[in-house]
Structure formats: C-alpha cells, structure tokens
Amino acid sequence: xxxxxxxxxxxxxxxxxxxxxxxxxxxxxxxxxxxxxxxxxxxxxxxxxxxxxxxxxxxxxxxxxxxxxxxxxxxxxxxxxxxxxxxxxxxxxxxxxxxxxxxxxxxxxxxxxxxxxxxxxxxxxxxxxxxxxxxxxxxxxxxxxxxxxxxxxxxxxxxxxxxxxxxxxxxxxxxxxxxxxxxxxxxxxxxxxxxxxxxxxxxxxxxxxxxxxxxxxxxxxxxxxxxxxxxxxxxxxxxxxxxxxxxxxxxxxxxxxxxxxxxxxxxxxxxxxxxxxxxxxxxxxxxxxxxxxxxxxxxxxxxxxxxxxxxxxxxxxxxxxxxxxxxxxxxxxxxxxxxxxxxxxxxxxxxxxxxxxxxxxxxxxxxxxxxxxxxxxxxxxxxxxxxxxxxxxxxxxxxxxxxxxxxxxxxxxxx
Amino acid sequence: xxxxxxxxxxxxxxxxxxxxxxxxxxxxxxxxxxxxxxxxxxxxxxxxxxxxxxxxxxxxxxxxxxxxxxxxxxxxxxxxxxxxxxxxxxxxxxxxxxxxxxxxxxxxxxxxxxxxxxxxxxxxxxxxxxxxxxxxxxxxxxxxxxxxxxxxxxxxxxxxxxxxxxxxxxxxxxxxxxxxxxxxxxxxxxxxxxxxxxxxxxxxxxxxxxxxxxxxxxxxxxxxxxxxxxxxxxxxxxxxxxxxxxxxxxxxxxxxxxxxxxxxxxxxxxxxxxxxxxxxxxxxxxxxxxxxxxxxxxxxxxxxxxxxxxxxxxxxxxxxxxxxxxxxxxxxxxxxxxxxxxxxxxxxxxxxxxxxxxxxxxxxxxxxxxxxxxxxxxxxxxxxxxxxxxxxxxxxxxxxxxxxxxxxxxxxxxx
Numbered sequence: 001x002x003x004x005x006x007x008x009x010x011x012x013x014x015x016x017x018x019x020x021x022x023x024x025x026x027x028x029x030x031x032x033x034x035x036x037x038x039x040x041x042x043x044x045x046x047x048x049x050x051x052x053x054x055x056x057x058x059x060x061x062x063x064x065x066x067x068x069x070x071x072x073x074x075x076x077x078x079x080x081x082x083x084x085x086x087x088x089x090x091x092x093x094x095x096x097x098x099x100x101x102x103x104x105x106x107x108x109x110x111x112x113x114x115x116x117x118x119x120x121x122x123x124x125x126x127x128x129x130x131x132x133x134x135x136x137x138x139x140x141x142x143x144x145x146x147x148x149x150x151x152x153x154x155x156x157x158x159x160x161x162x163x164x165x166x167x168x169x170x171x172x173x174x175x176x177x178x179x180x181x182x183x184x185x186x187x188x189x190x191x192x193x194x195x196x197x198x199x200x201x202x203x204x205x206x207x208x209x210x211x212x213x214x215x216x217x218x219x220x221x222x223x224x225x226x227x228x229x230x231x232x233x234x235x236x237x238x239x240x241x242x243x244x245x246x247x248x249x250x251x252x253x254x255x256x257x258x259x260x261x262x263x264x265x266x267x268x269x270x271x272x273x274x275x276x277x278x279x280x281x282x283x284x285x286x287x288x289x290x291x292x293x294x295x296x297x298x299x300x301x302x303x304x305x306x307x308x309x310x311x312x313x314x315x316x317x318x319x320x321x322x323x324x325x326x327x328x329x330x331x332x333x334x335x336x337x338x339x340x341x342x343x344x345x346x347x348x349x350x351x352x353x354x355x356x357x358x359x360x361x362x363x364x365x366x367x368x369x370x371x372x373x374x375x376x377x378x379x380x381x382x383x384x385x386x387x388x389x390x391x392x393x394x395x396x397x398x399x400x401x402x403x404x405x406x407x408x409x410x411x412x413x414x415x
Numbered sequence: 416x417x418x419x420x421x422x423x424x425x426x427x428x429x430x431x432x433x434x435x436x437x438x439x440x441x442x443x444x445x446x447x448x449x450x451x452x453x454x455x456x457x458x459x460x461x462x463x464x465x466x467x468x469x470x471x472x473x474x475x476x477x478x479x480x481x482x483x484x485x486x487x488x489x490x491x492x493x494x495x496x497x498x499x500x501x502x503x504x505x506x507x508x509x510x511x512x513x514x515x516x517x518x519x520x521x522x523x524x525x526x527x528x529x530x531x532x533x534x535x536x537x538x539x540x541x542x543x544x545x546x547x548x549x550x551x552x553x554x555x556x557x558x559x560x561x562x563x564x565x566x567x568x569x570x571x572x573x574x575x576x577x578x579x580x581x582x583x584x585x586x587x588x589x590x591x592x593x594x595x596x597x598x599x600x601x602x603x604x605x606x607x608x609x610x611x612x613x614x615x616x617x618x619x620x621x622x623x624x625x626x627x628x629x630x631x632x633x634x635x636x637x638x639x640x641x642x643x644x645x646x647x648x649x650x651x652x653x654x655x656x657x658x659x660x661x662x663x664x665x666x667x668x669x670x671x672x673x674x675x676x677x678x679x680x681x682x683x684x685x686x687x688x689x690x691x692x693x694x695x696x697x698x699x700x701x702x703x704x705x706x707x708x709x710x711x712x713x714x715x716x717x718x719x720x721x722x723x724x725x726x727x728x729x730x731x732x733x734x735x736x737x738x739x740x741x742x743x744x745x746x747x748x749x750x751x752x753x754x755x756x757x758x759x760x761x762x763x764x765x766x767x768x769x770x771x772x773x774x775x776x777x778x779x780x781x782x783x784x785x786x787x788x789x790x791x792x793x794x795x796x797x798x799x800x801x802x803x804x805x806x807x808x809x810x811x812x813x814x815x816x817x818x819x820x821x822x823x824x825x826x827x828x829x830x
Contacts, residue, residue, distance in 0.1 A: 016771070019773070020771060099791060099792055101791075101792055105790075112773075114804075115773065198803070214631075216628050216629075218633075218634070218636075218802055220804070221633075239826040242828050243828055246829055250828070332431065358431070359819065360820060361822060362819060362821055364821075364822070365826055365827075366824025366827040366828075367827065369828070370520060371820075375520075375829070376514060377514055388529050388530060389817070390805040392819065393819075393820050403808075404773075404775065404776075404777065404807065405777070407779070408780070409778065409779060411657060412780075412782065413665070413781075414784040
C-alpha cells in the first residue's frame with residue numbers, strides 16, 4: 001500500500017475515535033501540543049535550519065525563505081495560536097434543527113466532524129500546526145501534504161505532536177504527514193474518494209488550480225481575489241480616499257486587497273486627480289481607462305488583461321464609469337466573487353450594490369481588507385472560500401464540520 | 416462557441432436578474448409553467464410518443480420505457496409538483512447570522528441563490544420539470560442535460576416552459592436544455608468552472624460516478640446506499656420484524672432500502688429462523704453468514720462481495736454478530752454512510768449507535784426507508800446527498816442556496 005493510502009486509512013480509523021471525544025479532551029490535547037512545541041523549540045529550529053540551508057543551496061528566493069523560517073518568537077506565536085483555538089467554542093454536537101413528524105418520528109440534525117481532511121499547502125511550517133489545531137478541535141483527522149522544502153521542519157513538528165498526543169485522548173494517528181516529496185503523492189491524495197472527505201488547498205493560485213482541476217475528492221476552493229472598490233457620485237471624499245488607499249496599499253499581497261478602482265464620472269471630475277496623488281505617494285502604479293488618463297496624464301493605459309489580473313502588488317487599475325450599472329457590469333465581468341465595495345452616501349445605490357453584486361463579501365463604506373476570519377470575529381480562519389458550496393467567504397470552525405440526522409422512532413415503518 | 420458554453424453563459428446572465436426577483440414573482444412564474452404543461456399536455460404526449468417509438472426500435476427495456484412514458488395523469492402529477500413547490504417557503508434572503516464588530520462594522524450573512532446549476536440526469540422527463548421548479552424557486556438558473564432517449568419530450572417541455580416564462584418576470588434564458596446528445600456535452604459541462612456553480616447528478620451509480628470522477632465544477636454527490644439494520648439483543652421481536660421487512664421489501668429499488676441485516680446472536684437464536692420465513696414469504700432471497708446458515712439452512716452463503724453490493728433488489732444479506740461493536744465495525748467497513756438503523760430497547764446501545772455510526776441518517780427503532788425529503792417534511796427533495804460537504808442526507812430547498820456576507824460600515828479601514 002502506498003504511503004498516502006496507508007496514512008489516510010490510519011487517519012480514518014483515528015477519526016472514528018476522535019469524533020467521539022469531548023471538547024475538554026480535545027482542548028487538553030491541543031494544549032499538550034502547544035507545550036510540546038515550546039519545549040521542543042530548539043529541535044524544531046535545528047530541523048528548520050536544514051530546510052533553510054537546502055533552500056539557500058537551491059537558490060530559493062528570500063521571500064520564500066522568510067515564510068519557511070522559524071525562530072523562538074515564531075514558534076511561541078504558533079503555540080499561542082493553538083491556545084486561542086482552545087478558547088473557541090466547539091461546534092461539534094450543536095443541534096441545528098429539530099423536526100417532529102406527524103408519525104411520531106423525532107429528527108435531530110447535529111453538527112459532526114467532516115472525518116478526514118486533506119490539506120495541501122506550501123513550505124510554511126506554521127500552516128502545519130494551524131491546520132492540526134483547527135482540524136483536531138473540530139474532531140477531524142488530518143492528512144498533511146506540505147511543500148517539500150519544509151519537510152525537515154514538518155517532520156520534527158509532527159514527531160513532537162505525535163509524542164504529545166500519545167499522552168492524551170486523541171490517537172496520534174489522527175495527524176498524518178505525507179513525506180513523499182514527489183508530486184505524485186499530491187495527485188494520489190486528490191483521488192482518495194472514500195478515504196478523504198475533503199481536500200483544502202492553501203497557497204498560491206497554481207497550487208489551488210491544480211487541486212481544483214484534478215481532485216475527485218470534494219474540494220473547498222480558496223484564494224483568488226480580483227476585488228473592486230466603487231466610488232459613487234455621492235461618496236464622501238475623505239472616506240473614499242481612506243477606504244480605497246487601505247484596500248489597495250495596506251497589504252497588497254493578499255486576496256482581499258483591491259485591484260481595480262471604479263469611479264463615478266462626477267466624483268472623478270472633482271476628486272480623481274487629487275486621489276491619484278495619494279496613490280502616487282503610496283508608491284502605487286496606476287493604470288487607467290482613457291477618461292482616467294485625461295485626469296491623470298502620468299498614469300499608464302489599462303488593458304483588458306489588466307482588469308482581469310490579480311496583481312497582489314502595488315499596481316492599481318482605475319476606470320471611470322458613467323453610472324452604477326456600468327460599475328456592476330464591470331464587477332460581474334472581471335470580479336472573482338471575493339470582496340467588493342461601494343463608497344456612497346446614496347441609500348438606493350447602497351441597497352442595489354449589496355443585493356446585486358455576487359460575491360462572498362459585499363461592503364458599503366468599509367475596506368475590502370476586512371474579509372478575514374479574525375476580522376469577522378471567528379477567532380480563527382481556515383481560509384476564505386471562493387466557491388459557493390458548503391462555505392463562502394471567511395471560514396471559521398463550523399466550516400470544518402458536516403451534519404448528521406439522528407432519528408428516534410418507536411417502530412415506524414413506511415407505508 | 417459550443418452549445419454547452421453558450422447556453423451556460425445565457426443562463427448566467429439570466430441568473431443575475433432571477434436572483435433579484437421576489438418570492439411572488441418566482442411563484443407566479445412556476446404557476447404559469449404548471450398551467451402551460453397542462454394546456455400543452457397533448458403536444459408533450461405527442462413528442463413523448465416519438466421518444467417511446469425510438470426507444471422500442473432500439474430495444475430499450477420495458478422498465479426504462481416506463482420511466483420515460485408520459486400521459487395526462489403523469490403530466491397532471493408533474494404540474495401538481497410545481498404547485499407544491501410554490502407553497503414552500505423561499506429560503507433566499509433569509510438572514511442566517513448577524514455580527515456587530517467592536518469597530519462598528521455590521522455584518523449580515525444572508526442566503527442567496529447558488530447561481531447556475533447544472534443537472535445531469537437520465538431519460539426521465541419528470542425530472543426536467545422537477546429540476547426547473549426547484550431551481551427557479553431558489554432563484555437559480557438551470558442547465559439541463561437529460562438522457563438523449565427523452566430528447567423530444569424534453570424539447571417540447573422546455574419549449575412550453577420558455578413560452579410560459581416569457582410572460583413572467585423570470586427570463587426564459589434561466590432555463591437551458593442541452594440538446595447535443597453526444598457524451599462530450601456532458602464532459603464539457605463537468606469542466607465549466609466559472610459558468611456553472613454546481614453540478615448535481617441524478618440517476619444511477621454509473622452516471623453519478625462519471626460526474627464525480629470527471630467534474631472540476633463542484634458536485635453534490637447523491638445516490639449509493641448500502642444500508643444496514645441491526646437487531647440488538649433486546650430488540651422487540653414484532654418491531655424488529657416489521658422494521659426489517661419494511662426496510663428491505665417495501666421498495667427494494669431505492670437507495671434507502673436495506674441490503675444487510677445484522678442480528679445479535681441471542682436475538683438470532685430466538686427469532687432468526689422465524690424472521691427468515693417472513694422474508695421468504697416476501698420473495699426475498701437470503702444470503703447468510705455461517706451462523707445464519709445454521710439457523711436458516713435454505714439460505715445461500717453470503718460472500719465478501721455480497722456485503723459490498725447495493726442490490727436494489729429482493730436480495731438480503733444476513734450476518735449474526737456477537738455484540739454491538741461487531742455490528743459497528745461491519746457498518747463502518749461496508750456501509751456507504753447513507754442510512755443505518757438499530758432496533759433495540761437498550762438505552763446505552765441506542766446512544767452509542769446514534770453517535771458512533773457515521774452516516775447521513777441514523778435511526779433508532781424506525782425503518783431506513785424514511786430517509787427522504789418528503790418524509791422529513793421538507794416538501795420537496797433535490798436528492799439525497801451522500802457526501803459530507805454542503806449538504807448531507809435529504810436535500811430541501813436550502814441545499815440549493817449559498818450565502819453572502821453584507822457588511823455595512825461608516826468608513827472603517829484595516830489597521
């Protein structure tokens with residue numbers, strides 16, 4: 001049996017035990033892991049040094065090495081993340097619905113764990129612990145396939161987790177690390193119907209697209225965000241400036257950052273040239289439609305391709321529109337249904353925008369950067385779903401659960 | 416542009432309008448369709464005759480011809496189904512969650528339509544109308560790909576639906592029929608990411624497996640049911656007999672029918688030979704484990720393969736087990752997580768069975784045949800989901816919706 005299949009099976013057996021544990025038992029195990037990571041920090045750092053050295057030898061870019069690197073501070077932060085998960089309410093066992101049928105059947109719909117979750121991610125050892133924490137808290141076993149560049153770090157982390165779990169109610173087999181660094185181990189995971197209940201990709205768009213295109217196991221797609229902010233005719237100018245600057249430049253590399261600013265022509269005539277200066281100061285490159293170029297002659301010309309690009313960088317498209325409908329059409333055409341914002345003082349346009357824009361999160365007078373599990377108050381985030389099935393938008397712990405109908409009868413049969 | 420892509424795009428444009436309609440507007444349109452089907456019944460029957468003649472010429476089995484056939488009575492029943500959908504509450508627009516954040520953001524999670532739903536099904540024209548009714552009621556556009564053996568019937572039905580819709584608020588383009596009878600049109604639908612929000616297969620296991628194995632679009636898997644009934648030591652004998660007979664023989668062809676009866680050894684010693692006679696009278700072929708064969712010498716011997724087979728027929732496996740745990744292990748090994756039942760008077764075993772069995776519906780002292788949207792009181796059923804994502808078990812109208820976060824601010828930006 002292959003490593004992937006074997007470990008997924010072991011995870012499945014462990015999931016049956018794990019799914020029956022109390023919140024207290026799960027929390028104790030998470031705290032034991034947090035402690036083990038702190039105690040074993042020097043071992044983790046040593047293993048991490050191997051990964052970093054290998055990365056440097058292979059010419060890995062500094063930004064990727066930074067995401068891979070662990071030190072005492074980062075390990076403390078990771079352990080603290082686990083302790084925060086302990087504090088969150090456990091959704092498993094919640095009653096979602098109770099139905100009493102005329103024939104006397106009593107039907108209760110309860111939250112249950114999904115079962116076994118596959119996580120496919122990049123060379124970020126913090127994701128290893130984060131995924132373990134979120135999955136175990138919700139009673140799920142987890143099969144991890146992290147980027148091979150972090151394999152030494154992940155091996156050590158999982159070794160410490162297994163030792164920690166062996167003293168708790170959670171079977172160590174509930175956490176499995178795929179060590180096969182070949183791409184084929186990912187391909188195999190994506191086809192493990194019956195052994196994996198869901199696969200969640202966490203990483204860049206090529207990783208996510210590979211999972212979406214090749215998985216036969218159900219997937220929760222996360223990621224792509226071409227987000228817009230529309231400044232309506234009645235937008236309050238100072239608010240418009242602050243929100244659009246924040247949406248673009250506070251952290252351009254993330255999926256909820258703005259890529260295109262849509263501006264009503266009357267707002268543009270009054271304020272766009274001034275607004276452009278603000279972006280210039282923030283070192284944002286501007287690419288504009290012909291009308292924008294009239295007002296901001298130093299901007300580049302935006303192409304069709306630009307409107308369809310998630311820059312994740314200090315680049316912004318600006319398009320002047322003659323009315324709300326034109327903005328809605330543009331968003332419908334180029335948006336990825338992630339996060340969209342209108343800045344306006346007009347009630348009717350607010351309602352239309354909120355209702356008609358098809359996206360996970362639609363904002364009135366607030367930055368799209370708030371699309372985030374922590375900002376929504378979930379206390380944790382598995383990712384931001386960009387699909388419409390199961391979960392949409394920031395996913396908290398309930399997104400890692402399924403449901404089960406429990407039916408109590410007294411001999412009922414179907415006529 | 417191919418027919419599939421072109422029609423999916425048209426459906427997408429219609430979905431934007433449809434998604435904004437009121438419940439009343441949608442209900443009016445459904446009633447208009449119901450009336451048009453009744454008025455056009457003779458045209459439908461004429462088209463249906465073409466399909467039936469073609470089927471007979473091709474040597475289609477009688478059972479399949481029966482599922483294809485329409486007459487005035489069946490068309491009335493189909494129209495009545497639409498009127499029942501009109502009576503159901505519209506889930507779209509429901510508020511599921513309200514969050515007020517310390518920074519003043521007001522977040523509301525609302526139910527919204529999924530968007531465009533692809534339905535892939537067999538030569539059953541009643542499913543055409545049923546799917547249209549369920550999708551339109553929930554504000555979704557629908558792209559239908561029915562079995563080619565029903566193409567004439569489906570064409571006529573869709574023609575009548577389009578005429579009926581042209582006098583309503585729902586754009587006729589919200590309902591699309593793929594007429595390309597080649598398998599490649601199905602394959603193309605399964606890869607239409609971005610144009611189809613979900614594909615739901617309705618039909619036999621080979622149809623469903625083709626969809627699950629080849630779709631890159633999110634899928635709701637429905638179907639396979641290897642269901643068990645476990646008669647515990649303390650089962651009330653009369654109840655045990657009625658429930659197990661009902662689960663097997665009331666309608667063996669459906670997914671919630673029982674395939675294997677598990678019997679505690681003490682119950683078996685006292686009652687199995689009598690119970691076997693009941694199944695014999697009901698013309699159910701029995702296949703037993705070695706202990707069963709001692710008590711029911713005329714039964715066949717059950718193989719490993721038998722335990723893993725969904726007969727959908729008058730055949731039943733019987734296995735004697737020495738305790739609850741053995742039953743749980745058997746269900747975990749051979750079950751498809753659809754519907755499972757324990758018949759017992761023992762409180763502790765009831766709780767263990769309900770909690771530990773991993774299935775969409777778990778029963779105590781009632782027949783597994785109740786796993787059904789109508790029997791659960793949903794008033795309609797899109798199918799029975801056998802996956803754990805999005806929806807599990809019988810799916811009512813809410814299973815055809817997604818959610819959207821609407822966020823109202825007053826200039827909030829992220830620090």
